[in-house]
Amino acid sequence: MTLKKLTVLPSGTEILLPAGSPLTEVEYESPDRLIPFGCRSGSCGACVIEVVQGFGCLGEPDLDELDFLEDLGRTGGSHRLACQCRLQGDATICVADDI
Known part of the structure; x- marks a missing residue:
């Protein structure tokens, strides 16, 4: 099993997850609420993140996710819905609200 590292700012918390894991697994790997997950289906916007490094390591966003991010005013290509991401490499x- 190959482990990949997710670093969550501003705390700098590092979490190791198996390659391909959904970012929702962060909830089970840390006692802190690092990412505020809501619906977990990409429709509430609670888990908007800005990808500082490793954008391509979180899988490709689908058109529904991109449209929803645009509706939220999160354009420019560095934002994702964490609930829709799978960790493929270090990121x-x-x-987004902590920026």
Whole structure:
């Protein structure tokens, strides 16, 4: 099993997850609420993150996710819905509201 590292800013918390894990697994790997998950289906926007490093390591966003991010005013290509991401490689993220 190959482990990949997710770093969550601003705390700098590092979490190791098996490659391909959904980011919702962060809830089970840390006692802190690092990412505020809501619906877990990509329709509430609670888990908007900014990808600081490793954007391509979180899988490709589908058109529904991109449209919803645009509706939320999160354009520019660095934002994702954490509930829709799968960790394929090392990445650094920041919860969008913590920026």
